[in-house]
Amino acid sequence: MRRLPSLIALRFFEETARHMSFNRAAIALCVTQGAVSRQIKLLEESLGAKLFERDHKGIRLTPAGMQFLPCLSEAFDTIERGFRQISAAKGRRRLVVAVPPTFATQWFSPRLGSLAVELPDVELSIRTEPSGDCHCHIRFGRHALAQGEGHSELLMIERHVLVGAPRLLDQPLGELLERMPALHVLHNDARLDLWPNWLASAGLPARYAENGIEFSTLEQAIRAARKGAGLAIVDRNMIVDELADGSLAQFSEVEVAGPFGYWLDIAQRHAGLEHVQAFAGWMREEGLKIAEG
Numbered sequence: 099m100r101r102l103p104s105l106i107a108l109r110f111f112e113e114t115a116r117h118m119s120f121n122r123a124a125i126a127l128c129v130t131q132g133a134v135s136r137q138i139k140l141l142e143e144s145l146g147a148k149l150f151e152r153d154h155k156g157i158r159l160t161p162a163g164m165q166f167l168p169c170l171s172e173a174f175d176t177i178e179r180g181f182r183q184i185s186a187a188k189g190r191r192r193l194v195v196a197v198p199p200t201f202a203t204q205w206f207s208p209r210l211g212s213l214a215v216e217l218p219d220v221e222l223s224i225r226t227e228p229s230g231d232c233h234c235h236i237r238f239g240r241h242a243l244a245q246g247e248g249h250s251e252l253l254m255i256e257r258h259v260l261v262g263a264p265r266l267l268d269q270p271l272g273e274l275l276e277r278m279p280a281l282h283v284l285h286n287d288a289r290l291d292l293w294p295n296w297l298a299s300a301g302l303p304a305r306y307a308e309n310g311i312e313f314s315t316l317e318q319a320i321r322a323a324r325k326g327a328g329l330a331i332v333d334r335n336m337i338v339d340e341l342a343d344g345s346l347a348q349f350s351e352v353e354v355a356g357p358f359g360y361w362l363d364i365a366q367r368h369a370g371l372e373h374v375q376a377f378a379g380w381m382r383e384e385g386l387k388i389a390e391g
Contacts, residue, residue: 103140103144107141110127111141111149111170120138145162192220193223193233194234195377197226199317200315200317201336204316204337205336208339210222217380219373234368235364236362236363236381237361237363238360238361239358243361249362249369252360255355257333257335260330260349260350261347262328263346264346266278266329267347267349280309280311281327282310282311283313283316283319284313284314294307299354300352320337
């Protein structure tokens with residue numbers, strides 16, 4: 099008979115070591131931070147060795163932890179490969195995801211290649227409105243779901259910057275703001291406070307937001323800004339490609355965070371499905387890349 103510690107504790111240790119954070123590991127595992135700490139403590143007691151050093155700066159692996167992690171990760175990789183081979187042989191699984199329109203075109207679609215590599219045996223169905231058969235819902239909002247309505251976590255917070263057509267960069271910003279229309283985005287038939295919040299943070303007059311054009315989606319405002327129809331306050335997360343290829347330019351270093359963001363909601367009945375958990379993990383990793391970039 100094999101002498102092994104708790105597989106749950108092993109899983110929690112690997113996830114914590116990968117993130118170097120009890121809190122991030124708890125989010126990835128859909129449990130509380132206390133549950134992660136308890137499992138790590140049980141594993142350390144079983145091994146008779148400390149795996150993490152803890153201080154005011156955070157956590158780091160001990161020599162024992164650094165020795166143990168590669169062996170454990172290799173074992174989990176082998177298990178995952180076997181699981182995927184068997185599940186793929188049994189047929190493709192279906193994953194239904196609801197995403198807001200702009201998020202779908204500006205952020206989600208360019209990353210579908212990466213998702214296909216992560217979930218090769220999953221048939222993906224993308225909707226712009228949640229429905230009864232949705233496994234996951236990427237939601238634009240301020241707050242998590244109410245307790246008891248399912249798992250809900252913040253993927254990324256908006257980072258608002260001033261952008262426009264690159265050909266306008268050689269003109270003074272004050273003159274542009276005075277002359278060019280402010281491109282506004284509507285939410286629930288009302289203007290989002292993107293312009294007032296950004297102008298206040300930049301220390302600029304509120305009147306610059308008065309000469310405006312309204313759009314029902316952020317994507318429409320982005321396209322209008324690219325064409326030189328006006329200036330827009332845009333979530334930087336949604337225009338990574340445009341800024342990289344030079345089709346949009348940032349006109350100020352001022353950046354305003356929030357108050358809205360994108361949330362991952364998972365109904366309780368779907369939270370335990372392996373391919374749903376894999377999708378949630380992929381979303382977290384992609385969101386973390388944006389935050390660190």
